[in-house]
Amino acid sequence: MLIFEQSVAGRSARTQISNTKISCDDIPLQYLRNTPLALPEVSELQVVRHYTTLSQKNFSIDTNFYPLGSCTMKYNPRAAHKIASLPDFLARHPFANLQQSQGYLQSMYELQQMLANITGMLEVSLCPMAGAQGEFVGLAMIRAYHLDHGDSGRTEILVPDNAHGTNPASAAMCGFKVREIATDANGDIIIEQLQQALGPQTAGLMLTNPSTLGVFERNILQITKLVHDAGGLLYYDGANLNAILGRVRPGDMGFDVMHLNLHKTFATPHGGGGPGAGPVAANARLAPYLPIPIVGKNENAYLWLTAKQRSKTIGRVSACMGNAGVLLRAYIYIRMLGQSGLREVSAIAVLNANYLMRKLAAIGYTLAFPNRLATHEFIISLTKQSKYNHVNALDFAKRIIDEKIHAPTIYFPLVVPECWLIEPTETETKQTLDQFLSLMQQLFTESEINPQRFKQAPLNLPVRRLDEVKAAKELNVKFSGIL
Amino acid sequence: MSFVAHTPEEIEEMLATIGSKTIEDLFVEIPSELQINELPGFGAALTEMQVAQLLQQRVKQDTYKLNFIGAGAYEHYIPAAVWEIATRGEFLTAYTPYQAEASQGTLQLLYEFQTMFANLTGLDVSNASLYDGATALAEAILMALRCDRKSEDKAILIPKSVHPYYRDVVTTVLAPHNIQIRTIDYDPSSGQVATQQLQGIQEGSFAALVVPQPNFFGILEDVDYLTNWAHQNKALVIALSNPMSLALLKAPGAWGDAGADIACGEAQPFGVPLASGGPYIGYLCCKKEYIRQLPGRLVGVTTDLDGNRGFTLTLQAREQHIKRAKATSNICTNQSLLATVVTIYLSLLGATGLRQVAAACHTNTLQLKNKIISETDLKVLFNAPFFHEIVIQTPQPAVVILDKLASLGIQAGFDLKDYYSELGDAILCCVTETKTSEDIDNFVQALQAC
Numbered sequence: 006m007l008i009f010e011q012s013v014a015g016r017s018a019r020t021q022i023s024n025t026k027i028s029c030d031d032i033p034l035q036y037l038r039n040t041p042l043a044l045p046e047v048s049e050l051q052v053v054r055h056y057t058t059l060s061q062k063n064f065s066i067d068t069n070f071y072p073l074g075s076c077t078m079k080y081n082p083r084a085a086h087k088i089a090s091l092p093d094f095l096a097r098h099p100f101a102n103l104q105q106s107q108g109y110l111q112s113m114y115e116l117q118q119m120l121a122n123i124t125g126m127l128e129v130s131l132c133p134m135a136g137a138q139g140e141f142v143g144l145a146m147i148r149a150y151h152l153d154h155g156d157s158g159r160t161e162i163l164v165p166d167n168a169h170g171t172n173p174a175s176a177a178m179c180g181f182k183v184r185e186i187a188t189d190a191n192g193d194i195i196i197e198q199l200q201q202a203l204g205p206q207t208a209g210l211m212l213t214n215p216s217t218l219g220v221f222e223r224n225i226l227q228i229t230k231l232v233h234d235a236g237g238l239l240y241y242d243g244a245n246l247n248a249i250l251g252r253v254r255p256g257d258m259g260f261d262v263m264h265l266n267l268h269k270t271f272a273t274p275h276g277g278g279g280p281g282a283g284p285v286a287a288n289a290r291l292a293p294y295l296p297i298p299i300v301g302k303n304e305n306a307y308l309w310l311t312a313k314q315r316s317k318t319i320g321r322v323s324a325c326m327g328n329a330g331v332l333l334r335a336y337i338y339i340r341m342l343g344q345s346g347l348r349e350v351s352a353i354a355v356l357n358a359n360y361l362m363r364k365l366a367a368i369g370y371t372l373a374f375p376n377r378l379a380t381h382e383f384i385i386s387l388t389k390q391s392k393y394n395h396v397n398a399l400d401f402a403k404r405i406i407d408e409k410i411h412a413p414t415i416y417f418p419l420v421v422p423e424c425w426l427i428e429p430t431e432t433e434t435k436q437t438l439d440q441f442l443s444l445m446q447q448l449f450t451e452s453e454i455n456p457q458r459f460k461q462a463p464l465n466l467p468v469r470r471l472d473e474v475k476a477a478k479e480l481n482v483k484f485s486g487i488l
Numbered sequence: 489m490s491f492v493a494h495t496p497e498e499i500e501e502m503l504a505t506i507g508s509k510t511i512e513d514l515f516v517e518i519p520s521e522l523q524i525n526e527l528p529g530f531g532a533a534l535t536e537m538q539v540a541q542l543l544q545q546r547v548k549q550d551t552y553k554l555n556f557i558g559a560g561a562y563e564h565y566i567p568a569a570v571w572e573i574a575t576r577g578e579f580l581t582a583y584t585p586y587q588a589e590a591s592q593g594t595l596q597l598l599y600e601f602q603t604m605f606a607n608l609t610g611l612d613v614s615n616a617s618l619y620d621g622a623t624a625l626a627e628a629i630l631m632a633l634r635c636d637r638k639s640e641d642k643a644i645l646i647p648k649s650v651h652p653y654y655r656d657v658v659t660t661v662l663a664p665h666n667i668q669i670r671t672i673d674y675d676p677s678s679g680q681v682a683t684q685q686l687q688g689i690q691e692g693s694f695a696a697l698v699v700p701q702p703n704f705f706g707i708l709e710d711v712d713y714l715t716n717w718a719h720q721n722k723a724l725v726i727a728l729s730n731p732m733s734l735a736l737l738k739a740p741g742a743w744g745d746a747g748a749d750i751a752c753g754e755a756q757p758f759g760v761p762l763a764s765g766g767p768y769i770g771y772l773c774c775k776k777e778y779i780r781q782l783p784g785r786l787v788g789v790t791t792d793l794d795g796n797r798g799f800t801l802t803l804q805a806r807e808q809h810i811k812r813a814k815a816t817s818n819i820c821t822n823q824s825l826l827a828t829v830v831t832i833y834l835s836l837l838g839a840t841g842l843r844q845v846a847a848a849c850h851t852n853t854l855q856l857k858n859k860i861i862s863e864t865d866l867k868v869l870f871n872a873p874f875f876h877e878i879v880i881q882t883p884q885p886a887v888v889i890l891d892k893l894a895s896l897g898i899q900a901g902f903d904l905k906d907y908y909s910e911l912g913d914a915i916l917c918c919v920t921e922t923k924t925s926e927d928i929d930n931f932v933q934a935l936q937a938c
Binding site: 007008009017021022023025026027028029031032033037038039040041042043044045046047049053055059060061062063064065066071073076078079080081084086088090091094095096097098099101102104106107109111118119123134135137138140141145148169170171174176177178179220221223226251252253254257258272274275277278279280281296320321322323324325326327328329330331333337340341342344345346347349352353355356357359363364377378403406417431432433434435466467468470473477479480481484 | 489490491492493494498499501502503505506507508511514515516517518519521522523524526527528529530531532533534535536539540542543544545546547548549550551552555557559560561563567569571572573574575576577578579580581582583584585586587588589590591592593594596597599600602603604606607608610612613614616617619620621622623651653654656657659660661663664665708710711712734735736737738739741742754761762763764765766767768779785786787788789790791792793794796798799800802803804805807808809810811812813814815817818819820821822823824825826828831832834835836837838839840841842843844845847848850851852854873890891894895899902921
């Protein structure tokens, strides 16, 4: 039932109703609400029970193995959440006086420096509120750089065909034309295609490395040199940083600007789809264009740097300085891990992925890139199952959620047919990985002898398979029943 | 230290399965000249207790007694149940509901959120939230430009009384596109949009007018007049509204003869703590004819194989993971956790409770205004109806006053100097339902003593 369907006129959560004497007579009638305000009328217990019950209809990291490729669904430490929720952190107004901001600003200043060191870049802006916004910011910086150098003809951004959908969308939002570059059978960019595409119109190249194909781009130094030689700049999509944390740095690879997904690599909770945080890091060439505010420091205190001190900035991208609470959680996480912990993240994330990949291949699943090592994730292709048993990647996903394991990412990247992108992360136990493997063994056989079970799935969840076509055709995005 | 679980024996066993001797062997495809053995500038790992102690120490520097700053981020009481429920692991640590059957909790909740915001704004449709109020305004403007098929070369009209940081964000987002932003001044005596400035603007020269309600100064705009004027000039109306005020004030869908076309704003007042500015939550609503231009996530009702009701993401063909470069926006996620908070908050307060909070904010601000006028030498600017903020002119530089009061534990307001130097020294102050008469008295006395 919807909360609205539990509503009874005249009921309320009474202790929440203010008893302050009010006086609004000074506001003329023409300004006042003249239509009803339809909100649920329910008791506090109803609210608590309703939303607790709803929560139980979700899969989550706290309750399920969640090997969703490209999303890095690792354990989100409760400590980070709890410490960032200290009452005085929550009470601090974003525009509070600097006297009462030093604790927060110091933490953010240190986070900027840590992220610069992790990425091999010069400076960091913490403003972007998500990876996609970080991409927009990085591209806007590239645009500003070229214009600043009198180079208005650089209108094109190159993007590999396996890139996240946000890459081309961000480039378009930033006014660029998008040109796709193909990858070869081993997952590396086809260098000849890149060479042909480069020219005086090239503003830059966006690249995820390791790529969304779950492999490391081996020719990366050649690629960054080619783009730079053509006068272009390089954007690094930090979605897959978990695989190389503390081992390889995008700045050293030759990238000029990048974003980090703190909600992936630095374990801040995904919250059911946000909030994230997508800080942007840049080298000396692009750092002047970083969005403001940035936290600075003089001999006495930490302070805000705005357009006054940073005249080349592309400007503001959020009302305050990004998703502050998410930033604080990432800071706490990094302090708990330290340098050795950060390197351990990539070590075990990659170990777990390679372990699953080898074992799944042994069961008989088809690897998309059998000659490559996995990074923190890898792809299997279910084309055989789809062709011979009519059980496709979607059916496999719906079947595995019936066993209380969240499905890997399906049909992405689009270039691999019937694709499952699997990312176990570093925080799972070997037992969990082995349980997943034995389930995959069972499903491998089941897909041959009982494909119908896949088509029926899920059977054990709050709803059976949902009709997405109907949702779009008979659009109902707002409850309009009687209150 | 990390959150890795493996024992050394398990690692050996797994490496043996893979056929590698060491973990380093798993990285051999990375050019060796790129690999580093240590990260500069990192201290040793801390235990949970050590980090907790460190940050408890740090946050002590940031404490204060009373806050009267608003300026887009508002201190309201947050009922205990809101975050108790919203931070259940099943909400907190889930991801975007790609597998709808395994995400019915989040999906149903977002559908309820959409319903609440459509009802609050009096419009047909709400998306499932955006990053914050400033980016919601930027997305609303981009959306309005898509809705207007002849929008090429057209301007967007934005009153100067819109939050200056929001205007900055809009400038950043629109910079790559050839769109002129025309700033409309405010009337110096009322603080409302200077309607005489609109007279010279030609029909067809602009795609949309942004109407803030209340505006950045806390002042109420004549939304009916502005809406009708824009519609007569064949432009869309984008309402930018603090949703808390909508419990009292006319819903954007009821503005003028035809209602605003798009409504957006910052929903932080509904249960989200100030928390240094984020994460907050933007909302974006529109009339149904514009739904295909609406960016961001949208949840719809459908049925499952047995014919039972269920919820799923819908109209995904607008989005980046399908449409790539041709998507309505590059936005990927919404602010689901905050939407969870807001939905629980609104369920607890209901229409009656929400109206009481909004009215208490206004009542307290009225009290502050009256006391400033009757008990101090300070001047309150703008003679027009207001919601819960007022502008106070200060005899000394605003920064001096703010510093002085801060040292007494009072955050007094937002300095208007950088963006509104024509006002001289002036601060924007907000009083919400959280302040008692005694708090207001203390504030007035402290201001007068400066």
